Amino acid sequence: MHEDALLTMDKITKVYPNGIVANNEVSFSIRKGEIHALAGENGAGKSTLMRILFGLEESQGGTITLNGSEIKVGSPHEAIAHGIGMVHQHFMLVPSLTVAENMILGVEPRKRLKIDLQKAIKDTRILSDKYNLAVDPLVKVQFLPVGTKQKVEILKALYRGAEILILDEPTAVLTPQETKELFAELKLLKNLGTTIIFISHKLHEVKALCDRITIMRNGRSQGTFNISDVTPTDISRLMVGRDVILEIKKGPSRPGNVMLSVKDLVMANDLGQRAVKGVSFQVRKGEILGIAGVEGNGQSELVEGITGLEKIAHGEVLIGGEAVNRKSIKEIRNLGTCHIPEDRMTYGVAKEMTIEQNVLADKHDSPAFTGPILTKTRAIRDLSNKLVRYRDCRSFASAEAGMLSGGNIQCSCRPEFFADPQLIYDSRSADLGHRWGKLNLSVTAW
Amino acid sequence: MGEFLKIVFTTEFGYSVLRVTTPILFAALAALITDRAGVINIALEGIMLIAALTGVLFSAWFNSAWLGLIMALIFGLLSGMLIGYFHLQLKTNVILAAVALNLMASGGTIFILYIIAGDKGISSSIASKVLPKIALPLLDKIPVIGPILSGHNVLTYFALISVFLMHFFINKTPLGMRIRAVGENPEAADSVGISVKKTQFIALSLSGLIAAFGGAYMSMGYVSWFSRDMTAGRGFIALAAEAMGGASPVGSFLTSLLFGFFDALSNSLQLLRVPAEFVQMIPYVATVVGLVLYTAAKRKQHQRMLMKVGKKMESEA
Numbered sequence: 208m209h210e211d212a213l214l215t216m217d218k219i220t221k222v223y224p225n226g227i228v229a230n231n232e233v234s235f236s237i238r239k240g241e242i243h244a245l246a247g248e249n250g251a252g253k254s255t256l257m258r259i260l261f262g263l264e265e266s267q268g269g270t271i272t273l274n275g276s277e278i279k280v281g282s283p284h285e286a287i288a289h290g291i292g293m294v295h296q297h298f299m300l301v302p303s304l305t306v307a308e309n310m311i312l313g314v315e316p317r318k319r320l321k322i323d324l325q326k327a328i329k330d331t332r333i334l335s336d337k338y339n340l341a342v343d344p345l346v347k348v349q350f351l352p353v354g355t356k357q358k359v360e361i362l363k364a365l366y367r368g369a370e371i372l373i374l375d376e377p378t379a380v381l382t383p384q385e386t387k388e389l390f391a392e393l394k395l396l397k398n399l400g401t402t403i404i405f406i407s408h409k410l411h412e413v414k415a416l417c418d419r420i421t422i423m424r425n426g427r428s429q430g431t432f433n434i435s436d437v438t439p440t441d442i443s444r445l446m447v448g449r450d451v452i453l454e455i456k457k458g459p460s461r462p463g464n465v466m467l468s469v470k471d472l473v474m475a476n477d478l479g480q481r482a483v484k485g486v487s488f489q490v491r492k493g494e495i496l497g498i499a500g501v502e503g504n505g506q507s508e509l510v511e512g513i514t515g516l517e518k519i520a521h522g523e524v525l526i527g528g529e530a531v532n533r534k535s536i537k538e539i540r541n542l543g544t545c546h547i548p549e550d551r552m553t554y555g556v557a558k559e560m561t562i563e564q565n566v567l568a569d570k571h572d573s574p575a576f577t578g579p580i581l582t583k584t585r586a587i588r589d590l591s592n593k594l595v596r597y598r599d600c601r602s603f604a605s606a607e608a609g610m611l612s613g614g615n616i617q618c619s620c621r622p623e624f625f626a627d628p629q630l631i632y633d634s635r636s637a638d639l640g641h642r643w644g645k646l647n648l649s650v651t652a653w
Numbered sequence: 654m655g656e657f658l659k660i661v662f663t664t665e666f667g668y669s670v671l672r673v674t675t676p677i678l679f680a681a682l683a684a685l686i687t688d689r690a691g692v693i694n695i696a697l698e699g700i701m702l703i704a705a706l707t708g709v710l711f712s713a714w715f716n717s718a719w720l721g722l723i724m725a726l727i728f729g730l731l732s733g734m735l736i737g738y739f740h741l742q743l744k745t746n747v748i749l750a751a752v753a754l755n756l757m758a759s760g761g762t763i764f765i766l767y768i769i770a771g772d773k774g775i776s777s778s779i780a781s782k783v784l785p786k787i788a789l790p791l792l793d794k795i796p797v798i799g800p801i802l803s804g805h806n807v808l809t810y811f812a813l814i815s816v817f818l819m820h821f822f823i824n825k826t827p828l829g830m831r832i833r834a835v836g837e838n839p840e841a842a843d844s845v846g847i848s849v850k851k852t853q854f855i856a857l858s859l860s861g862l863i864a865a866f867g868g869a870y871m872s873m874g875y876v877s878w879f880s881r882d883m884t885a886g887r888g889f890i891a892l893a894a895e896a897m898g899g900a901s902p903v904g905s906f907l908t909s910l911l912f913g914f915f916d917a918l919s920n921s922l923q924l925l926r927v928p929a930e931f932v933q934m935i936p937y938v939a940t941v942v943g944l945v946l947y948t949a950a951k952r953k954q955h956q957r958m959l960m961k962v963g964k965k966m967e968s969e970a
Contacts, residue, residue, distance in 0.1 A: 473963050
C-alpha cells in the first residue's frame with residue numbers, strides 16, 4: 208500500500224462462527240517509528256484486527272507483510288518472533304509471580320536446571336531504566352496498582368524484543384495523571400525507535416499522542432489520515448457514520464424519599480485489602496446518582512456490598528429504610544433492587560440459555576410462572592415476548608443469550624424484565640439519561 | 654486407653670507411620686503437580702493399581718525388583734499420558750476420563766491377574782520381588798529416632814526426598830514456573846507463547862509417573878504381592894491431603910503424614926479388641942473430618958479478615 212510501510216495488513220477478513228463479520232477486507236498499514244491510532248466504536252473490529260496481527264485469531268482472508276516480505280502469524284509465539292508485542296486490555300500477568308518472573312515467563316534465562324533469577328532481576332532493572340518505566344522487579348504483581356501493571360506489560364513486550372507494540376485501549380484503566388505519564392513514556396519509546404499502534408476511541412488522546420490515524424466502523428476501514436489533517440468532529444463522524452450529538456435533553460428531577468442509604472461502608476477485596484474505605488451516600492427516589500472513578504478503585508466492591516454479593520466488613524446499607532447487612536441476595540432483590548452487572552456475559556445472563564430462560568432466572572419460584580411440578584411455559588413465553596417487544600430489543604425470545612450482541616444482552620438485563628424495580632444499579636451504560644430518564648426510579652451508576 | 658497409648662508411643666508405631674505415609678505422599682505429590690497446572694487428576698487410584706500389578710508381574714518375569722519398578726513407572730507414565738491425550742487432544746472431560754481409567758484399572762488388574770496367576774484375589778502364586786530396605790548407617794544406632802527412621806524401604810526414602818525435589822521443581826525451574834503460570838492464568842501463559850496444552854500434558858504425564866512410584870511401593874515394599882483394589886482409596890485420600898496442604902510440597906507432606914498416622918492407627922488398633930470394621934473406617938473418617946476442619950478454618954480466616962478490615966477503619970476514624 209505504502210512504499211515506506213513497515214507493516215501492512217491487506218484485505219483482512221474475519222467472520223466469527225456465529226456469522227458476525229468482524230473484519231471486512233480491512234487494509235491497514237504503519238510506518239516505522241510512528242504512533243498510529245486505530246480508532247472506532249466498540250465492536251468496530253479494532254481488537255479483532257489486532258488479535259489477528261498478534262496470532263490470537265485466524266483470518267479467513269488477506270495477507271500480512273512485514274519489511275516487504277509476507278509473514279504468517281499463527282500464534283503469539285510467532286508474532287513475538289517477528290518483533291510484534293501486544294499489551295492487552297485485560298492484563299496477561301500471573302498475579303502470584305513477581306515482576307521479574309512475569310518478565311521472563313516463556314523465555315526464562317537458565318543457570319543449569321534453575322531459572323537465573325538474578326539475571327532476570329538485572330535485565331528488568333536495565334530495561335526499566337532505559338525506557339523510564341519505573342517498576343520494582345521483586346514485588347509480586349498482585350500487589351501492584353493498575354498503572355504499574357501496565358508498565359510491566361509494556362516492559363514484558365520490550366523484553367521479548369518487540370519493535371511494534373500494540374496497545375489495546377491502554378488508557379481505559381488509568382487515571383488522568385497515569386495517562387499523562389503513559390503518554391510521556393510512549394513518546395520516549397517512539398524516540399528510541401519503537402513503532403506503536405494505539406487502539407482508542409478517546410479523540411483528545413488520539414490527537415495529543417498519535418501521528419496518524421486509521422478509523423474503523425462496522426468491520427471496515429474508513430481510511431487512514433495524518434492526525435493534523437482531521438478534526439475531532441471528522442473523526443467522530445467517520446467512527447459513528449453520522450454527526451454525533453453529545454448532549455441529551457433531560458427534565459428537572461423531582462426527587463422523593465431516601466431509597467438507598469449507605470453509611471461508613473467498608474469492603475475487603477479478594478486479597479484482604481480494604482477496597483472501600485468508609486463510603487457514605489444517599490439516593491432519593493427518582494434520582495440518578497453517578498459514581499465516577501477509574502476501574503479498580505473500589506466501585507465493584509461497593510456494588511457487591513450493596514447488592515449482597517459479598518459480605519460487608521463494616522458499616523451499613525439501608526434500602527427503603529431496611530438494613531440489608533444480613534439479608535440474602537434474594538431478599539435484597541425482593542426489596543425492589545435490580546443489578547445490571549459490569550460483566551454481563553458472565554454475571555448478567557446464562558449464555559447458553561434462551562432469553563425466556565434468562566428472564567425466568569429470578570422468577571422461577573413465583574406461582575405465576577411455576578406450578579407445583581412444571582413451569583408454566585405459556586406464561587413465561589408471553590412475558591418474554593412482551594419484554595422483547597418493549598422498546599427496541601430486536602431479538603427473539605427463544606434465541607440463545609450468547610448469540611446476542613452486547614447491546615441486546617444489555618436489553619435482556621433490563622430492569623423491566625424484573626418485578627417492580629425500585630432501585631437500579633447499572634455500570635457501563637453509554638446513554639444513561641436516555642435510558643433511565645423516563646422511569647421514576649432511583650438509579651445508581653458508575 | 655492404656656493399651657491404646659502403649660501402641661501409639663512405641664518406635665514400631667512411629668516406623669509404621671512413615672511406612673504407610675509413603676504411598677499417600679507419592680500420590681499427593683502427583684496430585685500437586687496437576688493441580689498447579691490447572692487440571693485435576695483423580696485417576697491416581699487407578700494409576701497406582703496399574704503400577705502395582707505391573708511391578709509384581711515384571712519383577713517376577715525379569716527376576717529383578719528394579720526392572721519391575723521401571724516397568725511400573727513406564728505404565729504409570731503411559732496412563733498419565735493417556736488421560737492427557739483424552740482430555741487435551743480429544744477434549745473429553747478430565748473427570749470422566751479419570752473415572753474411566755479408575756474403573757478400567759480396578760477391573761482390568763483383576764482380569765489380568767486371573768489370566769496370569771489363575772486367582773482373582775491375590776498374586777501369591779507369582780514369585781515377585783521386593784525392593785530392598787535400607788539401614789541408615791550411624792542413624793540406626795541412635796535410640797528412638799534410629800528405629801523409627803532407619804530400615805525403611807528404598808522408596809520411602811525416595812518419597813521423602815521427592816518432597817524437596819518437587820519443591821525445587823515447582824519453584825525454581827523454568828518448567829515449574831510455566832506450570833504455575835498455566836494453572837493460575839492460562840491466557841497470560843498463552844500470550845507469551847507457552848502452550849497450555851503441552852504444559853498440562855507434561856504435568857499429567859509426570860503425575861502418572863509419580864503416582865506409579867506409590868503403586869510400585871504398595872506391591873513391592875509395603876507388601877510383597879498384588880491383591881485386588883489394594884490401593885484402597887489412597888489415591889483419593891491423597892487428593893484431600895494435597896488440597897489441605899495448600900498445594901505446596903511441604904504442606905502436602907505434613908497432611909500426608911497426618912493421614913498416614915490415622916492409617917497406621919487403624920492397622921495397630923486391630924490388635925485390640927475393637928471391631929475390625931470400625932478400625933478400618935478410621936483413615937476415611939479422618940479424611941472427611943480433616944476436610945471439614947479445613948473448610949471451617951478457611952471460613953474462619955475469611956471472617957477474621959473482614960473483622961480486621963472493618964476494625965482498622967474504626968480505629969482510624
